[in-house]
Amino acid sequence: MAQDEVVLRCEGVGASLGDRRVLDAVGVWVKRGEVVGVLGPNGAGKSTLLRLVVRVLEPEVECVWVCGEEVRSLSQKEIARRVGYVPQQVVVPFPFTLEEVVRMGRWPHLGRLQPEGERDVRAVREAMEEVGVWGIRGRRVGEVSGGELQRVVLARAFAQEPAVLLLDEPTSHLDPGFACRVMGLVRGVCRRRGVGALATFHDINLALLYADRLVCLKEGKVLASGTPEEVADPALFRDLYGIEVVCISHPVSGRPQVVFVPEAGL
Numbered sequence: 001m002a003q004d005e006v007v008l009r010c011e012g013v014g015a016s017l018g019d020r021r022v023l024d025a026v027g028v029w030v031k032r033g034e035v036v037g038v039l040g041p042n043g044a045g046k047s048t049l050l051r052l053v054v055r056v057l058e059p060e061v062e063c064v065w066v067c068g069e070e071v072r073s074l075s076q077k078e079i080a081r082r083v084g085y086v087p088q089q090v091v092v093p094f095p096f097t098l099e100e101v102v103r104m105g106r107w108p109h110l111g112r113l114q115p116e117g118e119r120d121v122r123a124v125r126e127a128m129e130e131v132g133v134w135g136i137r138g139r140r141v142g143e144v145s146g147g148e149l150q151r152v153v154l155a156r157a158f159a160q161e162p163a164v165l166l167l168d169e170p171t172s173h174l175d176p177g178f179a180c181r182v183m184g185l186v187r188g189v190c191r192r193r194g195v196g197a198l199a200t201f202h203d204i205n206l207a208l209l210y211a212d213r214l215v216c217l218k219e220g221k222v223l224a225s226g227t228p229e230e231v232a233d234p235a236l237f238r239d240l241y242g243i244e245v246v247c248i249s250h251p252v253s254g255r256p257q258v259v260f261v262p263e264a265g266l
């Protein structure tokens with residue numbers, strides 16, 4: 001695969017939920033090795049976009065391609081071999097151990113009744129070590145915090161060894177230390193393994209710091225997209241979130257960051 005190969009392509013994506021049009025003509029692509037962030041207010045359609053890629057929601061027409069293949073032509077197992085999905089709400093219905101949860105990530109690579117091999121065992125251990133949960137692998141899902149479970153689900157996606165990672169607010173339950181560590185890890189895994197990640201964020205500064213490109217969604221439409229430097233514009237954030245910000249340069253990385261301006265009277 002060439003380094004500039006597009007591993008995820010969404011073109012003219014539309015979706016209706018109930019009687020509402022929640023996505024309209026959305027176009028996003030992700031190349032090998034890059035992290036693309038999706039920003040937008042509550043209800044903008046960010047999660048819906050990710051759900052369409054893994055066919056939790058069925059695309060209306062041909063509009064999503066993973067590694068060149070249209071997702072509607074792929075089985076769930078074939079999608080899972082290519083796409084690791086970390087949803088916003090993690091539900092593990094049985095009291096599995098954390099290691100068992102991560103081992104589920106190897107399922108797409110195993111045949112029916114095929115036992116796990118050395119590579120599967122190694123992928124699980126490496127993924128759990130990377131996100132710092134190997135030491136608590138024997139605990140059950142009901143016995144860990146929201147942030148620990150979020151890291152376990154991320155480890156499951158890493159263990160899956162996908163070409164595309166979809167992350168729905170991957171840092172929403174994490175303390176600032178783990179939020180930075182996890183985003184550093186995601187970026188590192190993308191660069192090293194040539195994975196392309198599409199990640200939704202509410203933390204604008206984290207997105208500006210870790211994403212290579214950003215797509216800004218508002219009311220189901222792409223309002224703007226580009227590099228962090230291209231989207232870091234106070235007028236855009238006013239339009240997107242109705243907030244006033246000042247854009248500054250990160251003193252260490254040089255990347256753009258935003259500082260919030262409190263409303264008058266605060």
Ligand SMILES: Nc1ncnc2c1ncn2[C@@H]1O[C@H](COP(=O)(O)OP(=O)(O)OP(=O)(O)O)[C@@H](O)[C@H]1O
Nearest residue numbers: 017018020022040041042043044045046047048049
């Ligand atoms: N099952 C559903 N039935 C009807 N409408 C839905 C359903 N799920 C989501 N929606 C609506 O679709 C729109 C897009 O939702 P989505 O979850 O994609 O937004 P989001 O950008 O991820 O929001 P958030 O930042 O709050 O997670 C919202 O207006 C939401 O109310």
